Amino acid sequence: MKIPSPRTGKYDIDLPEYSEAEVSALTNSLREAQSEWWQAGLEKRIEIMLAFADEITQHKPALVAALINDTGRKDESELEVDATVSTIRRWCKQAPDLLDCGHSRAAEIPFIELQQTYLPYPLVGIISPWNFPLLLSLVDAIPALLAGCSVLLKPSEVTSRFVEPLNEILSQLPELSGVLSAVTGGGQTGQAVIEHVDSLCFTGSVATGRKVGEACAKRFIPAFLELGGKDPAIVCADADVDLAAKALCWGSMVNAGQSCMSLERVYVHKDIADEFISKLTANVSQLKHNYPDINQGQVGPIISNKQVDIVKQQLADAKQKGAVFQCGGEVIELGGGQYCQPTIVTNLTADMKLLQEETFAAILPVVIVDSDQQAIEMANDSEFGLSAAVFSCDVDYAKKVASQLEAGAISINDASLTALIHEAEKQSFKYSGLGGSRMGAESIRRFMRKKAFIRNTGVPSPWWF
Numbered sequence: 001m002k003i004p005s006p007r008t009g010k011y012d013i014d015l016p017e018y019s020e021a022e023v024s025a026l027t028n029s030l031r032e033a034q035s036e037w038w039q040a041g042l043e044k045r046i047e048i049m050l051a052f053a054d055e056i057t058q059h060k061p062a063l064v065a066a067l068i069n070d071t072g073r074k075d076e077s078e079l080e081v082d083a084t085v086s087t088i089r090r091w092c093k094q095a096p097d098l099l100d101c102g103h104s105r106a107a108e109i110p111f112i113e114l115q116q117t118y119l120p121y122p123l124v125g126i127i128s129p130w131n132f133p134l135l136l137s138l139v140d141a142i143p144a145l146l147a148g149c150s151v152l153l154k155p156s157e158v159t160s161r162f163v164e165p166l167n168e169i170l171s172q173l174p175e176l177s178g179v180l181s182a183v184t185g186g187g188q189t190g191q192a193v194i195e196h197v198d199s200l201c202f203t204g205s206v207a208t209g210r211k212v213g214e215a216c217a218k219r220f221i222p223a224f225l226e227l228g229g230k231d232p233a234i235v236c237a238d239a240d241v242d243l244a245a246k247a248l249c250w251g252s253m254v255n256a257g258q259s260c261m262s263l264e265r266v267y268v269h270k271d272i273a274d275e276f277i278s279k280l281t282a283n284v285s286q287l288k289h290n291y292p293d294i295n296q297g298q299v300g301p302i303i304s305n306k307q308v309d310i311v312k313q314q315l316a317d318a319k320q321k322g323a324v325f326q327c328g329g330e331v332i333e334l335g336g337g338q339y340c341q342p343t344i345v346t347n348l349t350a351d352m353k354l355l356q357e358e359t360f361a362a363i364l365p366v367v368i369v370d371s372d373q374q375a376i377e378m379a380n381d382s383e384f385g386l387s388a389a390v391f392s393c394d395v396d397y398a399k400k401v402a403s404q405l406e407a408g409a410i411s412i413n414d415a416s417l418t419a420l421i422h423e424a425e426k427q428s429f430k431y432s433g434l435g436g437s438r439m440g441a442e443s444i445r446r447f448m449r450k451k452a453f454i455r456n457t458g459v460p461s462p463w464w465f
């Protein structure tokens, strides 16, 4: 399977596509190793995971280099590696408390004693997207491994160059490499993974998520689905305009808008709309592409060719229906890569794809509303419900607005905080996902099945025949 570089457009890697038989063989060996991994105990698993964090740190240059080739951006690639290391260390600290089941205790019926235990799912499958290739492959893998599971990763075929340095790291850690493996390939390899695991974490689009959810339901295995979004921001009449214009510039343009929790639409009150749009446009206009020097600029290329087509279609649709581009508005080619110009667009109508579909690019549509209530209604008029943002100088009022938004995490007077604040539990609403919170301490419990020992302490039960 030949994959192009996002910076040059040249097909520079031929990715192995794992067959069903190869996936099956690998899952057998992961299952075998899991039993020892589980029995070794949490202390041992923590020791090995901390060694994993150290090895990642040592191999950071190789990992970052591969991630740059995968994604065409540098700062975010460094950040991905650093965030992975800090995620491992954080979970290693938290796991002992979270996995402690406590002692036996009396049940409500006094002669019955109860002991709560848990058993990990033997093998967790992880299927991940291309926008944060390393982080989104490991964010669920780390708590799953600490809980005692084996893990099989299937990263996006668009961005799997990082698997080679990851395997190099794993080769230094024999105990871990027995229980953590990666396979490469596209949708068929993904389907094979689903056929052979006991629980599945999927991050990707709604369309694929639906297929994955159905395949998991057929196998009666849990599916944790983290899907797309069209996150709205509401800028209320009393908002700090400078702050909102700065936060939303970052929240919509960071990683060239290729984040699930990117702000993808703004509803701004008419009283402050002109000032807000002009300040937001000024901020966004200052952003530069990271071309030709990857060390300069803030906005990288569009990573996936499929996404290039989606973005071009959405821009063409908006132009044809009369949208006004305050800045940007084109996907341009630079050195063979495809870059979206940082774009602010106004004069939108509700039927435009830019307001309805996930865009996943450096484009922010701004809609002027007559009231904050109208903004809430428009923000909720979407099939997505991932996260959102509210700007108001009155904190109680901002929370009142936030409470009416149909989404799992609402940033107040900031943007996309859900990506940074790990302890904030949240679920995805509507088509943005399914299953327990990935964020927050409790998320490790998604990888364990609860099991209870219920003991009669020696009294004949009164309900016996």
Ligand code: NAD
Binding pocket: 127, 128, 129, 130, 131, 136, 154, 155, 156, 157, 185, 186, 187, 188, 189, 190, 191, 203, 204, 205, 206, 207, 208, 209, 211, 212, 226, 227, 228, 229, 259, 260, 304, 358, 360, 386, 432, 433
């Ligand atoms: P995608 O759905 O095209 O692919 C995701 C993964 O699924 C890839 O690894 C792909 O190979 C695999 N796949 C494809 N078909 C499959 C099938 N039939 N069975 C099993 N696996 C299959 O998504 P993408 O384009 O790689 O990623 C972008 C999407 O991911 C966006 O919608 C974005 O919002 C979403 N995303 C969500 C979150 C979140 O936390 N909610 C985070 C990041 C990205």
